[in-house]
Structure formats: C-alpha cells, structure tokens
Amino acid sequence: MSTLSQTKNGRIDVRTSRAVKQLLQEAARTKHKNVSEFLLDAGVAAANLALADRRAFELSDDQWLEFQQALDRPVQSKPRLARLLNEPGLLD
Numbered sequence: 034m035s036t037l038s039q040t041k042n043g044r045i046d047v048r049t050s051r052a053v054k055q056l057l058q059e060a061a062r063t064k065h066k067n068v069s070e071f072l073l074d075a076g077v078a079a080a081n082l083a084l085a086d087r088r089a090f091e092l093s094d095d096q097w098l099e100f101q102q103a104l105d106r107p108v109q110s111k112p113r114l115a116r117l118l119n120e121p122g123l124l125d
Contacts, residue, residue, distance in 0.1 A: 047072070 061071035
C-alpha cells in the first residue's frame with residue numbers, strides 16, 4: 034500500500050531524541066524519501082504484519098477439510114475447562 038497514492042487528511046506527531054531523528058533521516062535518505070514518507074511506509078507495513086493473523090488465514094485444501102470437520106463435530110463437555118473458566122483469576 035503506497036502512502037503517496039492516498040489522500041492525506043490526518044496527522045500523527047512523534048517526539049523523539051535527536052539521535053533517533055538523525056537515524057530516521059539517514060534511513061529515509063537511503064530510500065529517497067522524506068522522514069514522513071519513510072515512517073508512514075514502515076508503520077503501515079508493521080501494522081499490516083501485526084494484524085495479518087487477525088484478518089485472514091490461509092489453509093491448504095487438506096487443512097480446510099480438516100478445519101470444516103472440526104467445526105462440524107458435536108460439542109463435547111469439558112468439565113475441567115468449565116471449572117477453570119469459572120475460577121477467580123489473578124486479577125479478580
């Protein structure tokens with residue numbers, strides 16, 4: 034997802050040390066970008082990676098069949114799990 038092709042109507046402010054700012058400027062120059070473009074591209078890539086397993090997952094045909102079979106199985110009583118979920122936790 035290119036940050037250049039999207040309408041920019043929001044702002045994100047970041048405070049950092051002089052050393053980190055210089056590092057980001059140097060890295061941005063190596064990619065022929067300004068610091069904002071560099072940070073935005075890196076941030077979008079990191080966000081997509083962090084959210085990837087929450088948005089979609091891919092299965093082979095065999096894995097999909099196994100997944101469907103697991104979903105179709107009748108529900109089984111799990112007394113130990115029920116007891117665990119009903120016990121107070123560390124933060125309760």
